[in-house]
Every structure is written in structure tokens, then in C-alpha cells.
Amino acid sequence: MSAIRGGSRARTRQAILDAAIEVLARNPAAPLGDVAAAADVGRTTLHRYFAERGDLLAALREEAGRRLGEARDRARLGDDSGASALRRLCQEFFDLGDVLSLLFREQVAVDGEGCDENFEAMVRRGYEDGSVDPELPPIWLQSLMWSQLYAGWHYVTECQVSRHEALRLILRCVDGAVTPR
Amino acid sequence: MSAIRGGSRARTRQAILDAAIEVLARNPAAPLGDVAAAADVGRTTLHRYFAERGDLLAALREEAGRRLGEARDRARLGDDSGASALRRLCQEFFDLGDVLSLLFREQVAVDGEGCDENFEAMVRRGYEDGSVDPELPPIWLQSLMWSQLYAGWHYVTECQVSRHEALRLILRCVDGAVTPR
DNA sequence: CCAGAGTGGAACATCGATGTTCCACTCTGG
């Protein structure tokens, strides 16, 4: 029954996606064989789920976007002061782990034009409630946040630092950067 | 005379290196043909100067390291307060332009163990003169600086922002992050 | 002008990643 075996298919697919996030976060040009190996799956099987590299990448973007959206929802950008909401957003995004590295390049680049509208609204609220320095434009704050998150994640994976400690430093620095003089 | 034509050789070599910095900063996996084209040079000629891709990358690292060292020297890390010196360093590094992107990944990663000793001395001076928050370890400040620089450089190349404006935001945010509460 | 350095293009061999095909194997629901 495909309905029953479907569970197995979904599990394999997810294992491949998870492995792809892990492997491609470290090396975006990694061969598919490495992804398959990390997923404990034959290369043949990987191709059965994602015919071409582009198919895998597309699914990956979708998965990353999904997780990103969930994290943003959890941060409740509409509550509290602008700066508090930004803190929560950093916290939630930081927990995305490897997805961060994967998103980093695109995120910084993609948002060149219009930055996320929820994010922008949050920042504008911060201008008004006095928790965010009006000198700092929303797009810049978005770049700032992402680069801090990336630096923090690197700090965790490369140095011998706990996620908690890294998050503390990130929040300390984002706060400092954002607060009006 | 090789001494005379040597000038031509040096010029061609430099043109290739400059092109490589530009091309590989945007796409580290770019084919050598792209680099040759950007340098206005035949692929054959490129191989005449750098037999293998690795040779080009090695020369590139050397060139980048040289420029990085020069920038650090210009920043006179030993003068003024720790925070002022850090400002100058950001300023000098930011002017490296494309070299930034090239160095970024390595820099953040490479300095995992021991971070630059001059940098560390500068930060410790900042702890003592009260211009740098002692809660922030030197390695973290190094990551912070690099990620800010990278974000700023992206901001310039992707959005329609002047280098000057981006630098202002970088310094504003680094200052805010570093200053003790 | 001429010799020789420096160059670019064409052609080629090689290599690794990619994607496909086929077959034998395993595992599970019935």
C-alpha cells in the first residue's frame, strides 16, 4: 500500500533533506554522493527522490523557508517593544542552526530590495517606542542581525563555545548596536 | 631582456590576481576561464602564470594577506583608546572591498584558535581604559567586526548605498556593541 | 627591419560530478 509505505518514503525524503542541510551548509559545492552518505542512503536512492541537483536545492530552499517562517511566527514580532521583538527574533533564528549558514548568503542578498514587511513594521514600532535608534534603517538592521547570527553560529561550530554563551553575546551586541545613544 | 619584459610579466600577473579577487569574491567556485576573461587574458596565459588552480589560490591568499597586513599597519592599533583603534581598523579593513568577501570565511574560521595578537592587545587595552566592555572576549569581537564588515560590504554591492554611508552604519553599530553599558 | 618575449586560440586528454539503467536484495503487510 502506497499509503502505508508512504511513511517510509516521507522519512527517507526528510533524512536526505536534513543531511543536505548539514552537508551543504559547510560546503555548498559538496557532491551529491556526500549528501547521500550523510543521509545513510545510496546515491541511487537520492536520485530517486530528487532527480537533479536543482530539485534537491529547490526542496531545500522550501524547507529552509518553512523553518524560517515558523521561527518568525514563534517570535511574535507584533508584541512588546521593537527591540524586545528583535531580541526574540534573533533567539528563534539562532536556534535554526545549520539552516542559518544555508540561508545567510541568500538572505543578505535577496532582501536587497524589499525587506520583510513584518520585520520593517517591528523596526518602525521600535523607532516610535524609543527602543530602536531611528538612524538605523530596517534593511541595515536585517543585515546586521543576519551577520551577527552567522558570526555567532561560526563561533559555536568553530570555537569551543556553548550555544547559550554565543546567543548571550549576540543579544548583548545587537542590543548595544540598536539602542539609541 | 627578461629584466625589461619583466615589467610586462608583473603587470599581467597583477591583472590576473586583481581579476581573481573580483571574480572569486562573488563565486569561489568560478571556473578559471571566467577569471581569465575578467583579466582580459587568454586562459592559456593564465595557466602560464599559475599552472594549477591551487597555485592561483595560494598567490591570492598571499596577496590578500599582504593587503590585510598593510591595512592593519595603517590602523596603528597601538594608539589611542582600544575602541578608537578598533574604529580605525574597521575603517581600513572596509576599504579592502572585494578582498573582504574573499577573506571573510577563512578569517572567521581560521582565527578560531589564537586570534591576532595585535588585535588582542588592542582589546585588552580597551578593557583597561574603559572603552571596551570586558564581557566581550577578543575572539568574539573579531568575529563581530568581520561579520559587520561583510554585512556592510554586501549592503554596498547589493543595495544602492554609498560606501561612506555603509561605513557610518558599521562604525555606529560596532561602537554601540562594544561600549560598556 | 629582426629576434625574441609574450600572448591567444584551437585541439586534445583527463578527471570528477552527474544522472541513468539494471539487477539483486530486504523488508513488510497480507
Next chain:
DNA sequence: CCAGAGTGGAACATCGATGTTCCACTCTGG
């Protein structure tokens, strides 16, 4: 047990990047 889904390995064709060779061309110092 048995049918069929799901899988992995081996073998293969293809493709793009790499690196090499060779030859004709240009340019400059003498």
C-alpha cells in the same frame, strides 16, 4: 510464505572544468 515497495551497488554515458601542447600572431628593444 509471497507480492510488491523500497533500496543499494555496479556499470555506463555525458558534461563541464582543468591542464597541456602547439602554432601563429603581436609588440618592442635593438
